Amino acid sequence: MTTADHAGRTSPSIHPDGTDHPRHPTGAHLSGRPDPTLYRTPSEAVAAPPEKLAYLVGFDRSARRPDALIVVDTDPASSSYGRVLHLADVPGLGDELHHFGWNACSSALAHEGHHQPERRYLLVPGLRSSRLHVFDTRPDPARPRLVKVVEAAELADAAGYSRPHTLHCGPGGVLLSCLGGAHGSDGPGGVALLDHETFEVLRAWETDRGPQRLAYDVWWHLQHNIAVTSEWGTPSMVENGVDPELLLGRAYGHALHFWELDSGRHLQRLDLGDEHQMVLELRPAHDPAATWGFAGVVVSVADLSASVWRWQREDDGRFTAHKVITIPAEPAKEEELPPALKPFGAVPPLVTDINLSVDDRWLYVSAWGTGELHQYDVSDPAHPRKTAAVRLGGIIARQPHPAAPGLPLTGGPQMVELSRDGRRVYLTNSLYGSWDDQFYPDGIHPWLAKLDADPEHGGLTPDPRFFPHGEDFRGLRVHQTRLQGGDASSDSYCYR
Template sequence: MTTAPRHDHEHHAHDHDHDHAPDPTIYRTPADAAAAPPEKLAYLVGFDRTAQRPDALFTLDTDPASASYGRVLHVSEVPGLGDELHHFGWNACSSALAHAGHHHAERRWLLAPGLRSSRIHVFDTHPDPARPRLVRTIEAAELVDKAGYSRPHTLHCGPDGVLLSCLGGAHGADGPGGVALLDHDTFDVLRAWETDRGPQRLAYDVWWHLRHDIAVTSEWGTPSMIEDGVDPELLLGRKYGHALHFWELGTGRHLQRVDLGDAHQMTLELRPAHDPKASWGFVGVVVNVEDLSASVWLWHREDGGRFAVRKVITIPAEPAKTDDLPPALRPFGAVPPLITDINLSVDDRRLYVSAWGTGELFQYDVSDPFHPRRTASVRLGGVVDHAPHPAAPDLPLSGGPQMVEISRDGRRVYVTNSLYGSWDDQFYPDGVEPWLAKFDVDPVRGGLVPDPRFFPHGAEFQGRRVHQVRLQGGDASSDSYCFI
C-alpha cells in the first residue's frame, strides 16, 4: 500500500508538451468510443465508515487474460480521515473537443471529492496507470472562498472547465447548493458556475447537451437533510428534491424548472443521450411516497423549445414480513426498490437501473426512449433477500446494486453496493460488506450474465465500502460528445 504525499500547486498541473499527439481516449463520436480497445483497469473509491483510517482509491485488474483479473492491484490513500469519497471522475473527456484551447487535453487525472470533508483529491494516473499517485488536495476553504459551496458530489469535464455539483453552501450551510467551476489544467476552483440561479435551491447532479448549449441539474437535499440518513418527517412531508432545472450551459443562466410532482422524492442521476443531436435524457427517482415505488423519467424538448418530462418506467415496492425489515421500513411492511442509480450505454440503446432496496439490477431496451422495454434483470443483495453472487453462493450479500457503470462498447456492466454511509446503516443495519460485481452483455441480444471470475469483495477492500467505478479510457457516464 502507498500513500502519496501532498504536493505544492506547481507539481500537479500539465507537465507535458502540448505539441504531442492528442489523447486517443478523447473520442470524437460515440461510435469511436465504442470501437476502442476494452478497459484493462478500473478505478474505484472506498471509504471507512468509522473514519478511523484514510479513504482510498483502488485500482483493479479488468483484463480477463491477466493472472490478477478481478483483483485489487494498488491502493492509494488520501491524507485525512472522514472524507467519505463518493463520486469521482476524469479531468478531461470528449467535451474538451468543443473548446478550441483544449485539443490536447489528456484523460489523466482523477478528481475525487470527499462528500463529508469537502476536500478534493487529485490523482495522477501517469506514468503507471495501475498505480495512481495523489498529487494535490484542494482544501474545503478554497471551494468555499472561490465558489461559495461545500459538500462536493458529482463532477464532469465540460467545455469550459470541470463542473462540480455541490450539495451545500458556504461552510456546509443548507444552501443553496449548486455547481462550482474548476480550471481544466490547474484544478483551481474558479467560481460558482451559475450566473442566474432562478428558483433553484437544491442540488445533486449536473449534465448537459453540448450542441444545444443546455445544462440540466437535479435535486437531492441539503447537508442537514442527508447527513444522518433519510429523515422520515422530511420524506413524508415531501421536502426532498422533485424537480429538474434547465440552464444555458455557456452562461450559467437558469431557463426552466420542471416539477415531477412532490410525491416523487429525490430526482438523482441524470443520463442524457450520448448522440449530440439529441436533447433527451433519463433521470431516476428514488421513491414515490404514496406507494413506495421508484421510477425513471424522460426529459425531452418540445416543438416550442421548452422541456417536458414523462414517467417511462415504474418499479413497484415488494411486500415483506415485518420481522425481515430494518426498523426504518417496518411501519410500511414493504421494501421500496430505491432507484439510486441509472446508466445509459454509449450507443443510447440500453438503460440500466439499480434498485438498491430490493437488490435488483434491471436492463431496458430504450431504442425508443419514450417506451422502454425490460430485457433482463439480476438480483444481488437486497434488504430482505441478501441474494448471493454465483462466485460465492453461500455468502449472503449486504447492500444491493447501487452505482452502475458500463464499458464504452456496452459489453460489460460493473456495480458497487454502498450508497452513503448513514443511509447504508438505516437500510442495512447489520453493516455493508463491500463488493463489486461485473456482468457480461451480449451485444445483440442483451441480457445480464454474472462473471464468476470477477467478484472482489470483503477483505479485498480492507474494510472500506466502495461506491463508484471509473474505467480506464472512459466509460458510459464519463463523456459527452460534440461531433457526429
C-alpha cells in the same frame, strides 16, 4: 491549493516532475499528441479497445482509516483478473469519497479550455470533508499518485459551496456539483467551476439560479447549449440519513432544472410532482443531436415505488418530462425489515443509479433496496422494454454471487457503470454511509460485481471469475467505478 506527498503532507502546487509550473501545475497540456481515448463520436468510442483497469473509490465508515482510490484488473487475459492491484490512500480522515471523474473527456475535442486534452487525472471529491483530491494515472495507470489536494476553504471562498458531489469536464472548465453552501451554510447547493488544467476553483458556475436551491447531478446537451441539474437535498437533509419527517413532508428534491450552459443562466424548472422524492442521476442521450435523457427517482411517497423519467425538448423550446418506468415495492414481513421500513411492510426498490449505453439503446436501472439490476431496451426511449434483471444482495433477499454461493450479500446493485462497447456492467453496493446504516443495519460488506451483457439482443449474466469483496478492499465500502479509457457515464460527444 496544495499537493500531497506519499506521507500525506502538503506542499505548494508543483508540476508532477518536481519543477515549479504555476499556470499548469498538473502538466496536462504537455503531451504534444492527441489522447487516443478521446473519441469524436459515440460509434468511435464503442469500437475502441476495452478497458483493462477499473478505478473505484472506497471509504471507511468509522473514519479511523484513510479512504482510498482503488485499482482493479479487468483484463480477462491477465493472471490477476478480478483482483485489486493497488489502493492509493488520501491523506485525511472522514472524507467519504463518493463520486469522481476524469479531468478530460471526449467533449474536450470541441470546446476551449485545454491546451492539449488528456484523460489523465482522476478528480476525487470527499463528500463529507469537501476536499478535492487529484490523482495522476501516469506513468503507471495501475498505481495512480496523489498530486494535489484542493481544500474545502478554497471551494468555499471561490465558489461559495461545500459537499462536492459529481463532476464532468465541460466547456469553460470542470463543472462540480455541490450539495451545500459555504462556511456552515446549508445551501443553496449548486455548481462550482474549476480550471481545466490547474484545478483551481474559479467561481460559482451559475450567474442567475432562478428558483433552484437543492442540488445533486449536472449534465448537458452540449451542441444545444443546455445544461440539466437534479435535486437531492442540502447537507442537513442527507448527512444523518433519510429523515422520515422530510420524506413524508415531500421536502426532498422533486424537480429538474434546465440552464443555458455557457452563461449559467436558469431557464426552466420542471417539477415531477412532490410525491416523487429525490431526483438523482441524469443520463442525457449520447447522440449530440438529441435533446432528451433519463432521470432516476428514488422513491414515491404514495406507494414506495421507484421510477425513471424521460425529459425531452419540445418544438417551442420548453422541456417536458414523462414517467416511462415504474418499479413497484415488494411486500415483506415486518420482522424481516430494518427499523426504518417496519411501518411500511414493504421493501422499496430505491432506484439510486441509472446508466445509458453509449449507443443510446440500453438503459440499466439499479434497485438498491430490492437488490436488482434491471436492463431495458430503449430503442424507443419513450417506451422502454424490460429485457433482463439480475438479483444480488437486497434488504430481504441477500442474494449471493455465483462466485461465493454461501455468502449472503449486504447492500445491492447501487452505482452501475457500463463499458463503452456495452458488453460489461460493473456494480458496487454502498450508497452513502448514514443511509447504508438505515437500510442495511447489519453493515455493508463491500463488493464489486461484473455482469456480461449482450448488446445485440439483451441479457445479463454475472461473471463468476470477477468478484472482489470484503478484505480485498481492506474493508473499505466501495461506491462509484470509472473505467480506463472512459465509460458510458463519463463522456459526452460533439460529433455524430
